[in-house]
Amino acid sequence: MEKRVTFASWTIGILFAVPQLLLIFTFFYWPAGQAVYWSLTLQQPWGGGNIWVGLDNFRSILANADYWNSITASLVFAGISTGLAMFIALVLAALTDRQLAGSRLYRVVLIWPYGIAAPALAMAFRFILAPEAGFLAVVNKGWPGFWDPGLDGADAMASIIIAFSWKYVGYNFIFFLAAFQAIPRSLIEAAAMDGSGVIRRFWDIQFPLITPTIFFLLVINITESFQDSFGIVDIMTSGGPANATNLMVYKIYSDGFKGLDYSGAAAQSIILMVLIVLLTIVQFRFIERRVHYR
Amino acid sequence: MVERTPILNFFTHLILFIGFVFCIAPFVVVAIAASHNLKDVNDVPMSLLPGSDFWVNIKTAWTTADLGPKLLNSFIVAAGVAAGKVIISALTAFAIVYFRFPGRIFIFWLIFVTLMLPLEVRIVPTYAVVANVLAPYQAILDATGLSWLIEKVSGVQVSLNLGLLNSYTGLILPLVATATGTFLYRQFFLTVPDELTEAARMDGAGPLRFFIDVLLPLSRNNMAALGTIMFLWAWNQYLWPLLITTDQSHAMAVTELKSLIPNVGGTPEWHIAMAGTLIVMLPPLIVVVFMQRWLVRGLIATEK
Amino acid sequence: MASIAIRDVKKNYAKTQVVHGVDLDFASGEFVVILGPSGCGKSTLLRMIAGLEEISGGTIAIDGTVVNKLEPRQRGCAMVFQNYALYPHMSVAQNIGYSLKVAGVPAGERNQRIQAVARMLELEHLLERKPMALSGGQRQRVAMGRAMIREPKVFLFDEPLSNLDAKLRVQMRSEIRKLHRRLNATSVFVTHDQVEAMTLADRLVVMNGGRVEQVGTPGEIYTRPASRFVATFVGAPAMNILEGTVERDGLSLLGGSRRLATARVGLPVGTKVAMGIRPEAVRLVAPETAGALKATVDLVEELGAGRVIYVDLDGAPFSVMTSEAVHPEPGSTVGLKISPDDMHFFSSETGTRLDVFKASVPEPAL
Numbered sequence: 029m030e031k032r033v034t035f036a037s038w039t040i041g042i043l044f045a046v047p048q049l050l051l052i053f054t055f056f057y058w059p060a061g062q063a064v065y066w067s068l069t070l071q072q073p074w075g076g077g078n079i080w081v082g083l084d085n086f087r088s089i090l091a092n093a094d095y096w097n098s099i100t101a102s103l104v105f106a107g108i109s110t111g112l113a114m115f116i117a118l119v120l121a122a123l124t125d126r127q128l129a130g131s132r133l134y135r136v137v138l139i140w141p142y143g144i145a146a147p148a149l150a151m152a153f154r155f156i157l158a159p160e161a162g163f164l165a166v167v168n169k170g171w172p173g174f175w176d177p178g179l180d181g182a183d184a185m186a187s188i189i190i191a192f193s194w195k196y197v198g199y200n201f202i203f204f205l206a207a208f209q210a211i212p213r214s215l216i217e218a219a220a221m222d223g224s225g226v227i228r229r230f231w232d233i234q235f236p237l238i239t240p241t242i243f244f245l246l247v248i249n250i251t252e253s254f255q256d257s258f259g260i261v262d263i264m265t266s267g268g269p270a271n272a273t274n275l276m277v278y279k280i281y282s283d284g285f286k287g288l289d290y291s292g293a294a295a296q297s298i299i300l301m302v303l304i305v306l307l308t309i310v311q312f313r314f315i316e317r318r319v320h321y322r
Numbered sequence: 323m324v325e326r327t328p329i330l331n332f333f334t335h336l337i338l339f340i341g342f343v344f345c346i347a348p349f350v351v352v353a354i355a356a357s358h359n360l361k362d363v364n365d366v367p368m369s370l371l372p373g374s375d376f377w378v379n380i381k382t383a384w385t386t387a388d389l390g391p392k393l394l395n396s397f398i399v400a401a402g403v404a405a406g407k408v409i410i411s412a413l414t415a416f417a418i419v420y421f422r423f424p425g426r427i428f429i430f431w432l433i434f435v436t437l438m439l440p441l442e443v444r445i446v447p448t449y450a451v452v453a454n455v456l457a458p459y460q461a462i463l464d465a466t467g468l469s470w471l472i473e474k475v476s477g478v479q480v481s482l483n484l485g486l487l488n489s490y491t492g493l494i495l496p497l498v499a500t501a502t503g504t505f506l507y508r509q510f511f512l513t514v515p516d517e518l519t520e521a522a523r524m525d526g527a528g529p530l531r532f533f534i535d536v537l538l539p540l541s542r543n544n545m546a547a548l549g550t551i552m553f554l555w556a557w558n559q560y561l562w563p564l565l566i567t568t569d570q571s572h573a574m575a576v577t578e579l580k581s582l583i584p585n586v587g588g589t590p591e592w593h594i595a596m597a598g599t600l601i602v603m604l605p606p607l608i609v610v611v612f613m614q615r616w617l618v619r620g621l622i623a624t625e626k
Numbered sequence: 627m628a629s630i631a632i633r634d635v636k637k638n639y640a641k642t643q644v645v646h647g648v649d650l651d652f653a654s655g656e657f658v659v660i661l662g663p664s665g666c667g668k669s670t671l672l673r674m675i676a677g678l679e680e681i682s683g684g685t686i687a688i689d690g691t692v693v694n695k696l697e698p699r700q701r702g703c704a705m706v707f708q709n710y711a712l713y714p715h716m717s718v719a720q721n722i723g724y725s726l727k728v729a730g731v732p733a734g735e736r737n738q739r740i741q742a743v744a745r746m747l748e749l750e751h752l753l754e755r756k757p758m759a760l761s762g763g764q765r766q767r768v769a770m771g772r773a774m775i776r777e778p779k780v781f782l783f784d785e786p787l788s789n790l791d792a793k794l795r796v797q798m799r800s801e802i803r804k805l806h807r808r809l810n811a812t813s814v815f816v817t818h819d820q821v822e823a824m825t826l827a828d829r830l831v832v833m834n835g836g837r838v839e840q841v842g843t844p845g846e847i848y849t850r851p852a853s854r855f856v857a858t859f860v861g862a863p864a865m866n867i868l869e870g871t872v873e874r875d876g877l878s879l880l881g882g883s884r885r886l887a888t889a890r891v892g893l894p895v896g897t898k899v900a901m902g903i904r905p906e907a908v909r910l911v912a913p914e915t916a917g918a919l920k921a922t923v924d925l926v927e928e929l930g931a932g933r934v935i936y937v938d939l940d941g942a943p944f945s946v947m948t949s950e951a952v953h954p955e956p957g958s959t960v961g962l963k964i965s966p967d968d969m970h971f972f973s974s975e976t977g978t979r980l981d982v983f984k985a986s987v988p989e990p991a992l
Contacts, residue, residue: 041421055499059447143610145558517711525725526699
């Protein structure tokens with residue numbers, strides 16, 4: 029999309045773009061370039077020379093079982109939490125859109141979790157899901173050893189998935205509800221005149237019309253699951269037990285800042301960037317589809 | 323519409339109510355746990371009747387994690403990021419929407435790409451940049467031979483150094499350096515009728531006047547939405563402040579939560595930890611409650 | 627007050643040319659209406675005068691000064707936009723006074739002038755309102771006020787009445803006319819509505835396909851349309867056109883099924899022409915009347931003061947406007963009487979008016 033009416037002189041235009049360009053150069057492009065450079069060299073942390081090593085960093089990372097474990101964990105986390113958060117939000121939004129009594133209350137409250145910082149909600153869930161004190165401790169009492177995220181990798185993964193999904197149900201709910209409400213009322217009424225009931229209408233009319241939003245949220249949720257998970261992992265599991273929840277961003281952080289392996293961390297960053305860029309390209313293709321849609 | 327679906331209505335209410343309970347429960351549990359004493363909070367199951375130690379626990383958490391100054395820091399950073407985004411994004415969007423300078427498309431893409439890669443992914447090199455924010459420019463001077471030239475001519479050795487670790491600037495600027503806001507404004511500017519621009523031109527207003535007198539006042543809703551989103555986002559930042567505030571004087575509230583729990587394995591003093599959690603989650607929650615309209619509007623606009 | 631001289635003005639968008647070398651002169655104080663169908667380039671031409679659109683070729687001069695390179699604010703023009711383009715966040719007073727504020731006029735003087743304009747337009751009680759709280763007609767007045775306050779040399783109107791309902795449009799039309807008489811500034815008014823054009827214009831410019839078809843007073847345009855396009859575009863219902871061929875002693879119409887006898891023809895035998903006749907110039911007569919064309923009635927449209935009778939003339943549609951109290955039944959046969967004085971002839975090839983033909987008709991000889 030372009031404006032038909034623009035201003036003839038450029039000076040102000042260019043001047044106005046400068047602050048943003050300086051910022052993104054300094055804090056985005058330069059660091060991103062550095063990450064590429066570091067990933068191809070081996071360097072002493074903060075100083076010393078860089079030795080060109082080509083793709084060695086990548087090779088050693090990709091040969092490392094821990095790294096593959098981290099990728100698997102990230103994908104499991106992304107897949108399940110995205111699916112969960114989107115499914116629940118979709119159901120809640122579809123039901124809220126029926127506008128029965130009380131729907132205004134749900135509309136207000138279901139958004140709250142999105143405002144909470146990942147570490148804060150992680151803290152809350154760490155307590156709620158604690159094996160010794162919170163609520164699952166009740167289960168543990170009757171069935172010892174049933175639940176212990178501190179020892180059982182699957183339990184730990186489940187914990188962080190629950191915490192993340194809780195927050196993103198609220199986020200997805202906003203979008204789904206808006207998408208449902210954007211469907212012209214007359215369309216629903218026409219379907220009702222055609223004799224289609226509430227559930228039939230949902231599958232025949234509403235669901236097809238919100239598929240663009242589903243695609244959009246799919247990409248956003250997966251991307252967020254890579255980045256917003258850091259606080260949750262750090263507070264709830266610290267990547268444990270036995271690396272079961274050592275997600276990619278957490279591993280970059282621990283390798284780079286705790287292990288001081290900058291080159292390895294940089295190479296991991298590059299791989300993650302490529303992954304996310306690929307996802308974004310997928311999103312672009314969906315946007316193109318959407319244009320045909322309308 | 324006249325439609326009688328009693329069974330479906332029953333399940334609608336039931337499911338929505340369950341959803342409501344799950345949504346609200348963590349807040350309630352945190353608040354109740356924060357009101358118990360050490361023994362009660364570790365009871366299995368924990369009593370859902372509030373205890374009497376609420377204010378004691380809040381006070382303990384407040385002093386243990388030194389939350390006063392930390393909340394202030396969080397507020398400064400969140401407000402700074404929100405203000406920075408609201409202003410800089412407006413300028414940039416104005417430039418790329420209302421002007422046709424050469425390289426405009428290229429700049430558009432330069433900015434667009436930043437949407438893709440969040441700070442968390444490029445955290446390591448960004449940290450290095452903030453340690454000396456002028457390093458990129460030093461490198462450019464060195465690579466182009468300019469620093470050699472300057473040294474030859476003036477005898478001054480060029481050594482640019484400006485560390486931003488443990489500073490508000492260091493906390494804020496990298497968070498401002500992405501394009502979310504720019505695209506929000508762009509979407510909005512594209513909906514402003516061209517006739518308004520032409521009317522302003524007929525009235526004798528140049529680009530600057532048009533921007534200040536017409537475009538910005540019309541963008542008020544947009545600014546509120548962006549400001550809300552960015553305030554929440556910055557307040558909730560964790561990894562970045564964790565890295566660059568090695569010194570307590572600039573630490574943010576969210577990162578201080580960690581000081582309320584021992585390392586993995588140990589059992590935290592849950593009543594204190596929950597009191598701290600409550601304090602930290604309250605400000606963004608208040609923002610969400612009061613700015614909901616803008617928040618929703620702004621988020622929806624990011625989809626377009 | 628200012629004169630405007632437009633010389634060979636062209637406009638291209640990328641590869642397509644939308645205005646093809648227009649030459650026009652508007653006298654000082656004149657009210658000129660540019661009329662044409664949508665996409666004919668009339669708005670583009672107006673916007674080039676305003677300085678909102680780059681001029682691709684030729685020159686526009688206001689009061690003898692070529693303004694091609696001047697910014698809108700330097701040209702001394704004010705414009706009323708189709709959708710008014712009022713600033714939604716400013717009050718009526720601020721909207722009207724904005725150009726003065728930009729020009730740095732002190733607040734005191736500004737307020738005086740806002741008051742004066744508001745008085746003239748009867749907007750005094752609305753000055754503190756936002757455009758959202760105004761009716762269509764009121765917004766229209768504010769848009770006019772915004773143009774008037776600068777006391778411009780030239781007023782430009784870009785279809786300003788098209789968003790109003792029919793009744794308001796008539797009212798605003800006379801108000802614009804009155805204001806023009808009072809301010810006497812050169813005005814250029816663009817519209818696709820011929821009634822608006824006829825009633826407002828001192829002089830009318832009819833455009834089509836990026837070219838000027840005819841310039842003249844409304845009367846001239848109506849009585850002597852310079853081309854087939856102008857003939858059919860101006861006047862409602864539209865002028866009837868019958869294709870024909872010049873013969874030795876007359877005209878063969880509708881592929882030879884009808885003949886029109888005329889004494890002499892000033893064009894070579896065999897020339898293809900289009901004969902035009904306005905519906906209001908056709909007389910309904912009894913079918914048996916000598917020299918009448920027989921036609922079958924398709925439809926009668928009642929207009930109250932008169933009626934339009936659509937007939938079928940050997941398969942060609944033809945319309946008659948009459949104020950007589952006749953109500954022929956659909957399917958019945960009627961007779962049509964056409965006076966040669968009311969006929970217009972156009973070249974079938976180029977569409978231009980053929981006056982030589984008409985002048986050669988000495989007397990009614992149907």
